[in-house]
Amino acid sequence: MSGNLQVGLTRVMAYGDTLNDGKVQLSFSLPVRYGPEAIEAAKQLAAKMGLEDVDVVCAHDLGGPFTFFIVYGKCRHSVDVTALSVPRIAIDSMGFDELNEFVRAHLDRKIVVVAACTGSDAHTVGIDAIMNMKGFAGEPGLERYSCFEAHNLGAQVPNETLVAEAIRLRADAVLVSQVVTQKNVHIANLTALVDLAEAEGIRDDMIFIVGGPRISHELALELGFDAGFGAGTLPCQVASFIARQVVKNAHRTDAVLPEER
Amino acid sequence: MSGNLQVGLTRVMAYGDTLNDGKVQLSFSLPVRYGPEAIEAAKQLAAKMGLEDVDVVCAHDLGGPFTFFIVYGKCRHSVDVTALSVPRIAIDSMGFDELNEFVRAHLDRKIVVVAACTGSDAHTVGIDAIMNMKGFAGEPGLERYSCFEAHNLGAQVPNETLVAEAIRLRADAVLVSQVVTQKNVHIANLTALVDLAEAEGIRDDMIFIVGGPRISHELALELGFDAGFGAGTLPCQVASFIARQVVKNAHRTDAVLPEER
Amino acid sequence: MKLDLDRGIIEECRACARAIADEVVREARAVTTTSIERAVVRLLGVDGVDSSGVPLPNVLVDEFRRANRLAGGAAQAVAELVALGMTPQQVAETAASGELRARWCEDTEGGAEALDAYRTRAALEPYVEAGLARIRASVERRDEFLGLYGHGQEPLLYVIVATGNIYEDVVQAEAAAHAGADIIAVIRSTAQSLLDYVPYGATTEGYGGTFATQENFRIMRRALDEASAATGRYIRLVNYCSGLCMPEIAAMGAFERLDMMLNDSMYGILFRDINLRRTFADQYFSRMINAYADVVINTGEDNYLTTADAVDEAHTVLASQFINEALARRSGLRPDRMGLGHAFEIDPALPNSFLYELAHAQLARDIFPEAPLKYMPPTKHMTGDVFRGYVMNAMFNLVGVTSGQSIQLLGMLTEAIHTPHIQDRYLAVKNAKYVFGAARDLGNEISFAPGGIIQTRAAEVLSKAHAALLRANELGLPGAIAEGMFGGISRRSDQGRGLDGVIERVADYWNPFEDRLRDELGLNPSEGV
């Protein structure tokens, strides 16, 4: 039935209850003392964001020079959905058995994966979800796969240690988890890791993957990683991505990681 | 202590936990099918609104071609609080006795007020809160004041009836309540009322006031009213405003509303 | 009964309400209304509009009225023409073309008197039967669906759509069903209840709601049937059987398989200033149609609390529920089809407000154990603070599941701002699903302290309701309404909209549907006469 609604994909606007009504909800605080001026300031900020018919439906006095607002309005901006290019991880997720089989068929060894929660980050639940036997949401983790040799270095691992271990274990893939993002501490830490890997000359020999609830594939690419995985990632997605990449790079990898290194 | 925070009033930005961090929360739906493209579209819309570090923290599949998003980001817009001019109602609210006394002292008659919920609007609770004996939030309504002769015409009153009654009762003030605002039905209705009042030649003889939860003083002025009262208005504020205006206009009013009209 | 209420008082309340209802029905059955007669012609198959857009049922009934034939019932007048070889629809079309007046004079003036009443009435029989069959078909179809998909788990999730445009409403309804809603109500445009006709066709322009038209019913029903198939749950459809066209809408809803209809014995009187006599007559007949169509009615006691205080006036809700129950029985509605209304409207700032809400909700459940209670969310104390509102809705949902409500009208976090946006409804459904799931068995788990705050409150409300019913019985319901007993609003029998559409029945007044329905519903034919 909703075929009745003719959405023009080049100028998609927010939708409340009528096509192109542009309705959005906003909330924020301003360092302005509660009162009519504060409300007016909130309106103007919303207007600058492109809202029309701005309605400050709620203003709370936060004490001191602070006011909290909830605002509704019609956003006049639109997005051209036909022109979006979303960097996507090409994961054509394989099942557990299928994947083990795939690796056995294409590679004569296990894939070595080294993972850690680096920097000051101690949130291991996410990386454990990917690595541990137990896995996540009913999906087994990498440790359970016969095709992987999985090393989980745990929490608060310095980048130096991770890189050293990756070299020592001749890793195919390095997995980094970053959960704390306050003041962009993860950006600094991830950039440092890539720099270090480059300095050690291993950046192109291994797959570098980063994950965490605030990580997107796009951001990962920007920072020089091969892939980024966000909230709700399943171990099989990561496993499939790694396996396909490793198989693809198999020859080259063999060449650049000779026995004597 | 928060004096430590040096807020620059000419470039006030949203505040999360650090001055000028610009943190705002947004939510909206887009007529785009749930998936990575939808999330990207949401990001772009937020970016167009002036957000940086856009984080789509939540995307829900609403079914069909709809997705709901919750977004956080840093808004780069700022507001010059020193340049704000907020049209304010000059209400220097008087107490109940004080006001009755004030009118007795300055006027030799009662002030006639005619109120209604006009058009198709049947939300009488708001106008009743202002008019009825019982009043609102512990404050008595206009009917209780000895200085007012208060007429409440009730709900769904046509503009024609209201204007006719105002003329018949020789009203000093006309009070209109508008609660339903969907598709801006109130704007049309209020504009029609002012046009009618002008056509009848009474616009300048009476104070026209509009109120309702989505009404602002600014909007009221734009529409040609003398004042607008929003959510949480107290009867005494309205009473004080009317009394002061009527007393101020007393002579002029007597002149233009002669016996024979 | 979790509240350990005094059963004696409850019985006395019921007895009182029965007496009140008998009196109301007696008066209702003494009259007919233009809308009842329009419903009759609709049930006979009349539909469509004339060249200037006036619905044919109006055209026809107006015509009968002009000819002074309404007091005997439109059916009689139609029958006479049908006996002469026309279909009811042709009768209406003839009226629209202005020719009926001509034929009328020609054929029936005097002539009809000649036709014996039995024969003319018999001529209408196939149309009466067809109308009823159409309703039965709807009922059967619903039963099929319910057999297929099940009845769903209570409290059922009820949400409204109100865009003003039926096609946008469909979009919103589909999304709601996808999210998990069980029931979709299409809210009517603000002014429709005061229109003395039912708009026609698909409509896209309404304020605060969408016009209730038969075509709109059909469009939404079709969409919800598709949604049922897609979700594997039977998605129920609701509209408003109220206002000046109450009986017609009952008929339309019966045809188009609406599953629930808002129908209150006093709502129109109190909140729309519709004449009292008109309303009582209309609701009496409307509810018979509802009953036959196996529709669950939703009553409107919740509305009292939007103008009156929810603590001070809680007893008026209960008193009104007793009255609605008694009246519904008289129209043949089964107790398990009486969606008596009440609401979570106590000021959230009141200490222990949650306990009082629980007491009120449990009270309704204990007293009306079979009723599919309709529980309304906070509206009055909702503000622009959507976060606060969302939590109030959660507390409401918790009371709903704990006290075993049947129909949970989900609150919208934007209640104080606008009619719901697509995500508001989604969030409301998720809120309810979370709370219902998390506290599914809470009601069975807990009991209330004897003589504690909750039980004491419940007993107090019951005792006040009892007093109110005694008084209402003394005064008669019109007297009680005139006194402002309900919602603090006072109305008089000789005022209000639509009074001119009330007509005293003549002795041989005939409404074949009323007769058949009384019969089919097992109602005592002389009750209330």
Next chain:
Amino acid sequence: MKLDLDRGIIEECRACARAIADEVVREARAVTTTSIERAVVRLLGVDGVDSSGVPLPNVLVDEFRRANRLAGGAAQAVAELVALGMTPQQVAETAASGELRARWCEDTEGGAEALDAYRTRAALEPYVEAGLARIRASVERRDEFLGLYGHGQEPLLYVIVATGNIYEDVVQAEAAAHAGADIIAVIRSTAQSLLDYVPYGATTEGYGGTFATQENFRIMRRALDEASAATGRYIRLVNYCSGLCMPEIAAMGAFERLDMMLNDSMYGILFRDINLRRTFADQYFSRMINAYADVVINTGEDNYLTTADAVDEAHTVLASQFINEALARRSGLRPDRMGLGHAFEIDPALPNSFLYELAHAQLARDIFPEAPLKYMPPTKHMTGDVFRGYVMNAMFNLVGVTSGQSIQLLGMLTEAIHTPHIQDRYLAVKNAKYVFGAARDLGNEISFAPGGIIQTRAAEVLSKAHAALLRANELGLPGAIAEGMFGGISRRSDQGRGLDGVIERVADYWNPFEDRLRDELGLNPSEGV
């Protein structure tokens, strides 16, 4: 007891925990740690940093360590120098300037041996007394405030600030107090617990929190005292007495009138991989300081449920509470100062999750009736859906008020996104105030079905905790930890951070504060030796 629990089992659990604790304390008292000794010198009045920013307590204790004097206790070493005419602060400054080593050789090598132990120790007496007096002054001041403003109504509203910048923290804390918060916790920067020193001065750069420094404590205390005056409520201050510097922070907190401190017997071991022996020694002494400073400790059982499942592992929370209780007793903490921790962390998708949460929370309340229980909000199952999160927090608040929790750590709707923004905290306070008010007396009103879901669940958790405690007693606590009993994390005594800071005490080890506190707190001097 609302849950009708088996009191015999509870008694057995307590007996088990006592036995476990005795063993832990015995081992703890056999050693000292660098951080205990740093705390001792802080209590003696040493403060400040050297020219390269190293805190003087570290400089001094490192110096003693190099001189092999730690096993006898830093106090003894300081005393010897004080007996020679220096103040403890001068001793530290001399160490910082590198001169101590020189004087050390000169004066004490051999020489000290000559001074009789009684005289040297007596020389320190004024400083010991001054340190304790400073703590007592804090306690008195708090009592004054509490006398003036009252204790507040439970559950107290606890919120965190975590901007990383103490001045921004103050802004956030003031706003929280204005909104109605009772307790402000300044979260520490991510990495601080692993630092083997306490940073110095006011700090403005932290990640996920703000450094705990004495100056930061002071700045916030002052701000909260102003906020107390402004709001007429005593606003309590909290920080973390955990990590490698636990005892020092206990001392700093005692001086600066922190009202509560997070202090758990096992948190550092499990979640920060701090060595087990170090942790047990540190917490034993830390808690004595906490007890003397009349600080409420908050234990960290809630953390188990961030890595383990809240239903499967509920019994480990209870078992750990028993252990924390037994250990706290041995450090002289009164039962009403033991803020035992637990949390609302069950997957909200679990049917009847609310009933299970209620069972768990009531269980803690029934078993520890005097404890100012610290109840933690949902964190693990929070998502970016802030609306959903806000409702989960409301359900959490409802369980809190219904089960009579004391310290309600308010959940933030943005838990899954960022450390709280100013409005997140405001909304959290409003949420709690609404729910607490609306359901204030619900706990007294309801009782649970005997043998129902709630009682059965509670009994099950108790019985599993009992089994766990039996096993832990069998293995010893280090053995149980090695087995991964708590939070599913396994640690060994000979591993983990800070082990090198653990030193066996020599026979005449002297810690005048330990001695005095045991005395003042009425602890049996030979207990655990």
